[in-house]
Amino acid sequence: NRKLILAANPVRGYSSEDKVTIGDVTKEIKSPKKVEYMPRKYLTIEDTEIKSLSQSTLRNLRWMMQKDLLGQDMFLLGRPGPSRRKVALQYLELTQRELEYVALSRDTTEADLKQRREIQSSTAKYFDQSAVRAAVEGRVLVLEGIEKAERNVLPVLNNLLENREMHLEDGRFLVPASRYDKLLEEHGAEEVSRWRLVRVDENFRVIALGLPVPRYSGQPLDPPLRSRFQARDVATIGFSLARWLGNRLPSNVYRVRFPHGATPSVVHKLLFRVWVLCLCEIARL
Template identity: 65%
Template structure:
């Protein structure tokens, strides 16, 4: 799935709530322009006179059937996108250690004609059928970033995360603190929503509506 929304923790909070309900483990990658293939696949470390490879989040999630969270997809560089696309579409990935991640159905077919030891000797690793990917990103029409390639974009089921309305925010803040007068809450919300609506015209960053809870707590 691909969650698309404004900057802030709302999308991440939704993902965490979903994983808690489903009782699923996860691996997390914060993508940036400095993210390389090694950050997704494996890192090589020199221990003594030998090189050791350590699996990164994407590989661990694929092997152990966890949910991989890709946060900030709009910041991913072009050299990283093909790696992610191949993992999403084919459940395949060439690793720096010489091993190869393979989709579970193809691995199981080979297992019928070859032994487990042979597949391990060939460096083949089975991707769990429980492996899933959740991406979080910002719309590049308004925020800085690189649009996703159509092949990669087609791998996801997308969902636009819409901020709470004035009435919903008011009810939530009212439950949070009954000590603050309702008139003060409404005045705070009017100011916040006005700043958010005019942020593009005034060339200001989006007003962080998710921080209104802390603002109300300071008013107590």
């Protein structure tokens, strides 16, 4: 029944200069300030219609657009592979959003998220890192490998996700847009500037990419951190299923290897090629 429902209600996507529509969800888009920060060549758009995307991918993009419109951060779960990152980059290209990327590991520290101290012209200066730049400029921060985050960076991530706040090493303090605007109205720009407050853009979003733990190696997310995200499973074909499909081909067809982590659309294309080979072999008989 579920397959019949999905087949009867296919999701279509359309994109124009000022808005994007996927199914029944529409989002207005704006031209990015810096085009070099926007992902490229992850989508094919012909005559305002999004092409070459499977129904599962379109549904993932539709879900992400819903959460973006609600102002919520997202957590994409799935098997190891590039599928989760590809879906995130497709969404950013579709909505023309600027990207800041951080690959988390056990060696990631607070300085990698906040500020680094570097020497420039014989003077030590603090330079904003990806998380700070994304918050101030209203970009999308992609955190890959969230399950690898160590305990020392979790408080920083928690505060940024929940309160949109962060204390910087140079004395500045990030505050959410609503609170900053209220303080600006009550005390004026000069007083707020003296307090060294920095406004976090209301379009700032976080997309976390991770693996389900404990099935895979890593640290389970703390409940406070996990509750900050809206999670979705990005389904891909597993190794065991790929091997099973590869071993069930007819004897007169060469073996086809299904890559581990392949999306359903890739599997469909490979199976279509196998079907064509079978028809060609039958025609020769």
